[in-house]
Amino acid sequence: MKIGKASTELGRRNGIEKNRRSYSLDIDWHVHTTNSCDSKINPRDACVYAEIMGLKGICFTEHIDFDPRDTGYNWFHWNAYIKEMEATKQEHPGFVHTGFELNWQEKFSTGLLDFLDDKAVDLVLGSVHWLKSGHICQKSTFTSLSLDAFLDEWIHEALDLLNRDICHGFAHFDYFYLFGQEFYPNLKRDDIFYLTEPVIDAIIKHDVSLEINSRVLRKGLSEPCPSWRFIENYFKAGGRKVHIGSDSHSVGEIGFQFDAIRTRLATLLANCK
Ligand SMILES: [Zn+2]
């Protein structure tokens, strides 16, 4: 496969879809099943729970990891996943959406683009999990990097992903803050918007949906990811496309804090009109 050709085709295909697509705030757009290495969720149980929670749908976004350092390396199998999704769709018509959480790294771009080339899902979530020094959820990743060096590398990976026009959504924007805050005491969440502006510009330019991730609320942060001030600035900068994801790995986490997030989003959007 030629990367340039595939990238263009994917960009065109996803671009057309993106223009038609909006992301209902009544759907949990980021849920992992056992098709991801670190989740215990059975999709049928997830649908039953999501319906009880009053959600209108659920998107099963599975980790796609090409980095051998990741425990999810070689875990995902497309045929098994799509077979399970089809069976779940039959039991819950109109409720189930398919997706990937693409762990983007420029180093593995050839494999990732090859993987995407012949597969269609409802949502491709782009995420940056790995840097050269390690995973953003490992403290050791940050010990060898200054804040500037960390941000330079993270921004480089994020822009490399967004400029290829292959993802519909961008997952958990400042998730790195959860573990990085200990090593970067001068890093304030409210500053992250200004420190990463090229990435925000690219999200808006490429019509990518910013994920409001509620997982960090279960991990000790008081605001979703990104923070409310960040989201307000995003709206003021012209960004409009958002979706909510719980990033669930067990059933009871699905739809976590969605009511509160929807209410706050509506207020912010009304103030930015
Ligand atoms: Zn992630």
Ligand SMILES: [Zn+2]
């Ligand atoms: Zn995830």
